[in-house]
Amino acid sequence: MRLAHILLTGVAAAGLAAAAAPALADPIGKGLVMYMQMGGNPGDGATLARQTGAKEAAEALGVDLKSQFSAWAPETMINQFKEAMAAKPNCIEIMGHPGATAFHDLVKQAVDQGIVVTSGNSPLTELQNEFGPKGFGYAGVDLYAGGALTAKAMLAQGLKSGEKAMVYGVFSQAERGQSEKGLADTLEKAGLKVDRLEITQEVNSDTSLGVPVLVAYIQSHPNLKAIGTQHGGVTGIMDEVLKKAGKKPGDIIVGGIDLAPSTISGLKSDYVSATLDQLLYMQGFFPVVQCVMSAKYKMPGLSLNTGAGTVTPKTIDALTKLIDAGIR
Numbered sequence: 303m304r305l306a307h308i309l310l311t312g313v314a315a316a317g318l319a320a321a322a323a324p325a326l327a328d329p330i331g332k333g334l335v336m337y338m339q340m341g342g343n344p345g346d347g348a349t350l351a352r353q354t355g356a357k358e359a360a361e362a363l364g365v366d367l368k369s370q371f372s373a374w375a376p377e378t379m380i381n382q383f384k385e386a387m388a389a390k391p392n393c394i395e396i397m398g399h400p401g402a403t404a405f406h407d408l409v410k411q412a413v414d415q416g417i418v419v420t421s422g423n424s425p426l427t428e429l430q431n432e433f434g435p436k437g438f439g440y441a442g443v444d445l446y447a448g449g450a451l452t453a454k455a456m457l458a459q460g461l462k463s464g465e466k467a468m469v470y471g472v473f474s475q476a477e478r479g480q481s482e483k484g485l486a487d488t489l490e491k492a493g494l495k496v497d498r499l500e501i502t503q504e505v506n507s508d509t510s511l512g513v514p515v516l517v518a519y520i521q522s523h524p525n526l527k528a529i530g531t532q533h534g535g536v537t538g539i540m541d542e543v544l545k546k547a548g549k550k551p552g553d554i555i556v557g558g559i560d561l562a563p564s565t566i567s568g569l570k571s572d573y574v575s576a577t578l579d580q581l582l583y584m585q586g587f588f589p590v591v592q593c594v595m596s597a598k599y600k601m602p603g604l605s606l607n608t609g610a611g612t613v614t615p616k617t618i619d620a621l622t623k624l625i626d627a628g629i630r
Contacts, residue, residue, distance in 0.1 A: 329362065332364035333364075334594060336360070336366070336368065336395065338369055338589060339382060340370060342535065354629055355585065355629075365590055370382040374506045376475065383412075387412050391417065392418060393437075394420075395420050395590075397424050401475070402426045418436065418592075418596040419433065420593065421438065434602050437597070439604040443609035445477065449530075451578060452558070452578045452612060453486075453487075454488060456530060459575050461494060465494050467497070467527060468498075468530070469499070471532055489528070489530065494527075510539065513539055521548075528556070537559055537562070540558060541573035559577055559578040566622060569613065575614065580609055585608055588604075
């Protein structure tokens with residue numbers, strides 16, 4: 303289980319030491335059932351490491367994990383929560399894309415039934431404030447800060463005040479849109495002229511549909527110097543987009559997010575200048591730990607900021623083996 307054993311040594315040592323001797327033969331989460339929203343599609347570049355982290359945590363802790371995939375559709379996430387609640391599990395992990403208002407009454411109903419609910423990838427701050435004592439935590443990036451960090455990595459590539467940039471993202475999605483806002487705001491504060499282009503739900507679920515959209519935008523804006531996004535799937539298509547738009551590496555500075563195989567290719571070819579590393583493995587691993595800590599030991603919700611930094615063409619080679627293994 304590789305990294306799982308190392309992480310659990312620190313996270314669960316106190317619980318294991320306190321357990322009665324006969325219980326040590328079984329993992330501390332044995333008998334617990336957890337439903338978990340993974341985000342995109344099984345095995346895709348923006349989802350795989352989260353799947354790996356959740357799977358390895360569940361195996362190490364003895365949790366019966368039920369994975370749910372939504373192709374990033376907020377309505378699907380709501381329906382999946384209803385399905386999970388109907389199964390009466392011990393825990394449910396949700397993603398914040400639908401927003402706190404859409405989730406509130408359902409989460410309250412689940413918590414009132416004794417189900418631990420926690421969140422990952424995109425926060426639900428209002429719900430965490432209300433239900434935190436019952437185990438509602440968050441494992442993911444400080445979204446606005448993550449977007450700002452990506453923008454700073456782009457600026458470090460030599461962008462200048464007055465130059466043209468575009469940020470392509472889900473600005474309209476509740477707290478989820480804070481990633482793109484942090485990116486766009488930071489570029490604007492540096493003096494760049496920034497267009498904010500909304501990703502449609504169709505592109506959100508199938509990013510290949512974004513290729514002609516971005517190619518057309520680039521070709522109609524010949525002075526464009528930078529493109530930023532906080533969508534892992536869109537980051538993965540950027541080398542294809544730039545090639546089809548007739549651009550060479552470095553003609554347009556690209557900042558993105560995640561470490562999908564296609565993004566690795568973009569980094570190695572210098573079509574992608576920097577990508578935010580949000581440690582998706584941790585976003586899968588720690589909600590399972592949260593489930594066990596709250597369902598078994600009545601611990602409140604904990605927050606883990608997984609926005610560790612950015613990866614560039616100069617630093618990607620050291621991570622490729624871990625990425626191929628579904629960990630980074």
